[in-house]
Amino acid sequence: MATKPSELSDADMIQQGAEAKIYQGQFYDKQCIIKERFKKTYRHPVLEERLTHRRIAQEVKALLRCRKAGIAVPAVYFMDTCNNCIYMEKVEHSLTVREFIQQFQPPYTEEDNQILRSVAGKVGSILAKLHSNDIVHGDLTTSNILLKSPYDIWEVYLIDFGLSQVSHLAEDKGVDLYVLEKAFLSTHPRTEHIFEQVLAAYSKNYPNSVEVLKKLEEVRQRGRKRVMVG
Ligand SMILES: Nc1ncnc2c1ncn2[C@@H]1O[C@H](COP(=O)(O)OP(=O)(O)OP(=O)(O)O)[C@@H](O)[C@H]1O
Numbered sequence: 001m002a003t004k005p006s007e008l009s010d011a012d013m014i015q016q017g018a019e020a021k022i023y024q025g026q027f028y029d030k031q032c033i034i035k036e037r038f039k040k041t042y043r044h045p046v047l048e049e050r051l052t053h054r055r056i057a058q059e060v061k062a063l064l065r066c067r068k069a070g071i072a073v074p075a076v077y078f079m080d081t082c083n084n085c086i087y088m089e090k091v092e093h094s095l096t097v098r099e100f101i102q103q104f105q106p107p108y109t110e111e112d113n114q115i116l117r118s119v120a121g122k123v124g125s126i127l128a129k130l131h132s133n134d135i136v137h138g139d140l141t142t143s144n145i146l147l148k149s150p151y152d153i154w155e156v157y158l159i160d161f162g163l164s165q166v167s168h169l170a171e172d173k174g175v176d177l178y179v180l181e182k183a184f185l186s187t188h189p190r191t192e193h194i195f196e197q198v199l200a201a202y203s204k205n206y207p208n209s210v211e212v213l214k215k216l217e218e219v220r221q222r223g224r225k226r227v228m229v230g
Pocket residue numbers: 015016017018019020021022033035074088089090091092094096139143144159160161162
């Protein structure tokens with residue numbers, strides 16, 4: 001088990017994933033989130049070092065690109081390449097879309113549906129803006145989208161850009177939506193009507209969406225064939 005870098009001695013770990021540990025700490029006088037990518041011991045150390053660096057750089061670059069394009073993402077404060085850490089703004093008073101949806105239990109009431117559809121619309125709009133700027137997230141799940149309170153305003157933030165890339169290809173954007181669709185519907189059963197709203201808002205806000213949605217359908221069909229063939 002990797003030990004905590006001494007620079008993080010005052011930070012509290014709040015989450016541990018398969019590839020990263022998330023701490024809450026301070027950057028000068030600001031509350032911040034510190035994301036530490038730790039090394040996998042089963043990979044060759046040189047390859048591992050390179051992969052870890054690449055993912056941190058990819059994440060920071062994408063966050064900066066998003067900020068420049070006016071897409072809500074945490075501000076990057078500092079990148080510590082020695083300890084593979086990114087220091088970023090903590091999105092205060094936020095919860096993940098996953099946690100948000102899980103507060104509601106199916107069968108949803110009409111009021112629940114209204115709230116959920118409204119959030120889904122905001123998610124679709126931010127994805128439209130992301131793809132209009134040729135940024136492909138690479139790991140869209142309901143845990144990588146935050147909602148900042150007050151919840152009747154629901155400001156949507158995107159996080160976790162370690163697998164992101166810059167691409168103008170409709171295929172890459174279609175796969176991005178497909179990954180979210182899969183994650184969304186498997187994490188939140190009986191939400192097809194909610195996810196439809198993500199796609200509706202995406203189409204409305206992204207002029208090139210027709211091509212992307214065509215690719216999404218192709219990727220879905222490929223997925224179905226794979227399941228049938230086994
Ligand atoms: N800037 C932030 N502000 C508030 N909460 C955050 C922030 N960054 C991360 N979090 C919280 O920490 C969780 C994990 O963060 P993140 O998704 O970046 O890491 P991860 O999924 O472990 O990483 P990876 O999938 O790249 O291995 C998020 O789901 C969210 O709850």
